[in-house]
Amino acid sequence: xxxxxxxxxQSGGPTAVVNASAAGAALAALRLRGIGGLWAAxxxxxxxxxxxxxxxxxxxxxxxxxxxRSPGAAFGSCRRGLMDAADRERALAxxxxxxVRIFLYVGGNDSMRTAADIDRLARDSGxxxxxxxxxxxxxxxxxxxxxxxxxxxxxxxxxxxxxxAGLDTEALSSSDRVNVIETMGRDAGWLAxxxxxxxxxxxxxxNLVLLPETPFDEDRFCSAxxxxxxxxxxxxxxxxxxxxxxxxxxxxxQDGEFGxxxxxxAQLGGAALAVKAVVESRLGAKTRFSIPSTAQRVAGHxxxxxxxGEAAAVGRAAVGLAAAGLGGRMVTLRRLSTSPYRCTTGSxxxxxxxxxTRSFPAEWISEDGMGVRDAxxxxxxxxxxxxxxxALRGGLPDYPRLERRYL
Amino acid sequence: xxxxxxxxxQSGGPTAVVNASAAGAALAALRLRGIGGLWAAxxxxxxxxxxxxxxxxxxxxxxxxxxxRSPGAAFGSCRRGLMDAADRERALAxxxxxxVRIFLYVGGNDSMRTAADIDRLARDSGxxxxxxxxxxxxxxxxxxxxxxxxxxxxxxxxxxxxxxAGLDTEALSSSDRVNVIETMGRDAGWLAxxxxxxxxxxxxxxNLVLLPETPFDEDRFCSAxxxxxxxxxxxxxxxxxxxxxxxxxxxxxQDGEFGxxxxxxAQLGGAALAVKAVVESRLGAKTRFSIPSTAQRVAGHxxxxxxxGEAAAVGRAAVGLAAAGLGGRMVTLRRLSTSPYRCTTGSxxxxxxxxxTRSFPAEWISEDGMGVRDAxxxxxxxxxxxxxxxALRGGLPDYPRLERRYL
Numbered sequence: 044x045x046x047x048x049x050x051x052x053q054s055g056g057p058t059a060v061v062n063a064s065a066a067g068a069a070l071a072a073l074r075l076r077g078i079g080g081l082w083a084a085x086x087x088x089x090x091x092x093x094x095x096x097x098x099x100x101x102x103x104x105x106x107x108x109x110x111x112r113s114p115g116a117a118f119g120s121c122r123r124g125l126m127d128a129a130d131r132e133r134a135l136a137x138x139x140x141x142x143v144r145i146f147l148y149v150g151g152n153d154s155m156r157t158a159a160d161i162d163r164l165a166r167d168s169g170x171x172x173x174x175x176x177x178x179x180x181x182x183x184x185x186x187x188x189x190x191x192x193x194x195x196x197x198x199x200x201x202x203x204x205x206x207x208a209g210l211d212t213e214a215l216s217s218s219d220r221v222n223v224i225e226t227m228g229r230d231a232g233w234l235a236x237x238x239x240x241x242x243x244x245x246x247x248x249x250n251l252v253l254l255p256e257t258p259f260d261e262d263r264f265c266s267a268x269x270x271x272x273x274x275x276x277x278x279x280x281x282x283x284x285x286x287x288x289x290x291x292x293x294x295x296x297q298d299g300e301f302g303x304x305x306x307x308x309a310q311l312g313g314a315a316l317a318v319k320a321v322v323e324s325r326l327g328a329k330t331r332f333s334i335p336s337t338a339q340r341v342a343g344h345x346x347x348x349x350x351x352g353e354a355a356a357v358g359r360a361a362v363g364l365a366a367a368g369l370g371g372r373m374v375t376l377r378r379l380s381t382s383p384y385r386c387t388t389g390s391x392x393x394x395x396x397x398x399x400t401r402s403f404p405a406e407w408i409s410e411d412g413m414g415v416r417d418a419x420x421x422x423x424x425x426x427x428x429x430x431x432x433x434a435l436r437g438g439l440p441d442y443p444r445l446e447r448r449y450l
Numbered sequence: 451x452x453x454x455x456x457x458x459x460q461s462g463g464p465t466a467v468v469n470a471s472a473a474g475a476a477l478a479a480l481r482l483r484g485i486g487g488l489w490a491a492x493x494x495x496x497x498x499x500x501x502x503x504x505x506x507x508x509x510x511x512x513x514x515x516x517x518x519r520s521p522g523a524a525f526g527s528c529r530r531g532l533m534d535a536a537d538r539e540r541a542l543a544x545x546x547x548x549x550v551r552i553f554l555y556v557g558g559n560d561s562m563r564t565a566a567d568i569d570r571l572a573r574d575s576g577x578x579x580x581x582x583x584x585x586x587x588x589x590x591x592x593x594x595x596x597x598x599x600x601x602x603x604x605x606x607x608x609x610x611x612x613x614x615a616g617l618d619t620e621a622l623s624s625s626d627r628v629n630v631i632e633t634m635g636r637d638a639g640w641l642a643x644x645x646x647x648x649x650x651x652x653x654x655x656x657n658l659v660l661l662p663e664t665p666f667d668e669d670r671f672c673s674a675x676x677x678x679x680x681x682x683x684x685x686x687x688x689x690x691x692x693x694x695x696x697x698x699x700x701x702x703x704q705d706g707e708f709g710x711x712x713x714x715x716a717q718l719g720g721a722a723l724a725v726k727a728v729v730e731s732r733l734g735a736k737t738r739f740s741i742p743s744t745a746q747r748v749a750g751h752x753x754x755x756x757x758x759g760e761a762a763a764v765g766r767a768a769v770g771l772a773a774a775g776l777g778g779r780m781v782t783l784r785r786l787s788t789s790p791y792r793c794t795t796g797s798x799x800x801x802x803x804x805x806x807t808r809s810f811p812a813e814w815i816s817e818d819g820m821g822v823r824d825a826x827x828x829x830x831x832x833x834x835x836x837x838x839x840x841a842l843r844g845g846l847p848d849y850p851r852l853e854r855r856y857l
Contacts (some may be wrong), residue, residue, distance in 0.1 A: 086623075113617070208745060210748055211744040212744075214526055217526065218528060331744055333744055338615060341614040341615070345752065428844070440613060442617060
């Protein structure tokens with residue numbers, strides 16, 4: 044087989060649309076004359092290091108097309124970077140052994156660091172390799188790109204969930220008066236903020252939004268909850284898992300029970316329990332809580348059509364960059380206008396985004412720190428548009444899986 | 451206004467389809483000549499005691515019809531029964547004062563006890579009142595009826611959520627190998643069991659289902675998780691919030707932090723955290739958890755079409771019973787056949803269902819106690835069928851609210 048060998052891999056938490064990016068890239072590569080082997084590393088970097096590669100040509104167009112409607116990460120993903128010199132040597136050796144000349148890595152900011160590492164590694168050792176990153180994170184916290192594929196779908200799911208929780212709380216305000224919904228978002232409040240889209244009238248849920256960007260002020264929070272309870276009899280609170288106290292410590296129910304991943308990121312989940320404890324002990328109001336957790340990133344049954352379309356476009360653009368020999372870059376989404384919404388793809392250097400976090404902008408946080416401004420909602424609105432129901436069987440989604448054919 | 455005055459009220463936790471039952475009843479009553487006032491008690495029994503009644507004739511047909519597609523409980527609900535003699539006197543006095551002659555109460559087993567109480571109270575004091583109960587509970591734990599409106603939609607939502615969590619766990623089995631999803635279900639495992647519908651192949655999620663009907667055997671559970679981890683590298687566990695230890699104590703993360711409602715029911719939520727702690731401490735496998743909580747009962751964006759249709763039919767049947775003067779009864783759903791699915795409405799005496807719980811049948815639990823048998827899935831399959839997308843605005847549901855016009 045002539046042409047450059049292309050390897051694609053998925054990294055970090057799955058999303059509802061990361062397979063659309065991977066399939067978009069693979070289908071674009073299949074249409075290119077200059078591509079030889081078209082492979083995927085199983086379980087991201089882990090499979091590259093272990094030499095576990097899947098043959099996407101053998102999988103075929105039809106399977107790849109079907110894949111783009113399935114949430115998860117069809118090739119397998121990982122939470123691991125290049126840890127030491129041994130890792131780096133092994134990664135390069137594997138790429139050389141297979142004569143991989145194009146490496147596409149789909150992931151968030153930690154994964155872009157890995158991609159940047161591999162790019163540098165190849166350059167330093169004189170191995171010709173075109174590395175292109177594809178943004179993927181429901182956290183929406185990558186720099187340079189207007190937004191990240193995966194975010195729109197998670198935002199749509201969370202805003203819908205909070206809207207529905209609001210109706211639940213309205214119905215039961217004679218007893219269960221407070222409801223706390225915890226979103227993901229370790230360092231940036233993009234997901235918690237997105238729940239504000241559920242609000243159509245002034246006192247709709249969410250009544251308060253707690254972001255990691257605003258240190259948790261227990262007194263002000265309790266006053267705000269109390270005001271809602273006395274005026275409308277209920278309060279729905281969205282809280283980011285990464286909410287911190289003024290001293291920088293994460294708010295969480297059970298310190299010590301949560302671990303950390305390879306990148307040193309604390310495994311969170313429990314801010315809702317901590318907020319519940321505050322409300323119940325200080326205000327005596329019965330408080331429910333929901334922790335959707337992984338459900339918010341893989342809700343293929345309620346995906347944003349626009350998000351899915353843009354994820355596929357990012358995949359195609361990555362292959363376009365590689366075909367033009369533009370390595371060391373990450374594809375970006377460039378918004379040209381919001382009304383009407385127009386967006387195109389662009390690119391950024393990997394080093395600009397690697398390992399860095401884009402906080403939720405201070406100018407989009409309301410004055411009291413527990414809400415968002417309209418300018419953010421204007422930014423967000425186009426990203427959740429469009430419905431795409433998955434194929435169904437027996438009333439449930441019928442998500443295809445990729446048959447894994449190893450090299 | 452001539453004719454009998456009809457009062458309807460909603461009680462207990464909201465569902466995705468309880469408004470369809472209420473609207474179904476109200477629309478049927480509007481078509482009857484013999485009905486005078488058509489009212490709803492705000493916040494269930496609480497509004498009856500306080501004399502807060504809504505005028506449904508003033509609301510109008512169009513609003514009632516729109517209502518049936520909105521999750522929650524549009525008239526307001528409560529978690530309160532008749533507590534003492536003062537309550538009983540007050541309830542009867544309010545019914546007399548408004549000359550209410552038909553009382554429809556929509557709820558679960560605690561609410562049916564309240565309905566039975568009111569029925570007895572009226573009879574004992576010689577006040578002519580026709581009391582009809584409408585079953586409503588995602589817990590599916592009412593006796594006599596084949597199933598309960600609300601269950602099919604919650605089952606569809608939870609099975610979809612666990613299916614999607616399964617894809618998430620498959621993708622990340624190189625790091626996050628165990629995922630625990632907590633369902634509602636205080637005393638009966640119907641909801642946790644329903645997640646088994648997600649499984650299309652032998653090793654699909656959920657790999658294990660923990661029901662309140664099977665005391666939690668930590669050793670057997672750990673062995674079962676270990677077997678999955680060594681064979682397929684991952685394990686997705688569905689756990690009912692009401693899972694108990696062999697000594698009868700609820701499994702929960704933080705004893706003492708959870709209250710109880712008026713009926714003495716413990717407020718749960720935390721079994722997933724307890725299971726996570728067991729897996730991490732004994733097997734050292736990183737474990738994620740999700741607690742969808744209220745989201746599972748009001749997921750109007752992913753409702754079962756059949757459930758919604760049956761909920762409306764239950765509302766109509768309740769009015770039919772009342773028109774025939776058959777009080778002291780609850781409407782039931784009677785399954786005539788499963789394949790093809792045929793179901794009609796019937797009725798049961800309120801006393802037969804009041805305050806009693808229908809456990810998940812022992813013969814539907816698998817031998818190891820951590821799964822369900824095919825006979826249950828055959829029972830469940832018809833109940834989740836049919837899609838009905840809500841009206842949408844800006845990519846999110848556009849749920850109507852009832853404008854509350856007080857009497």
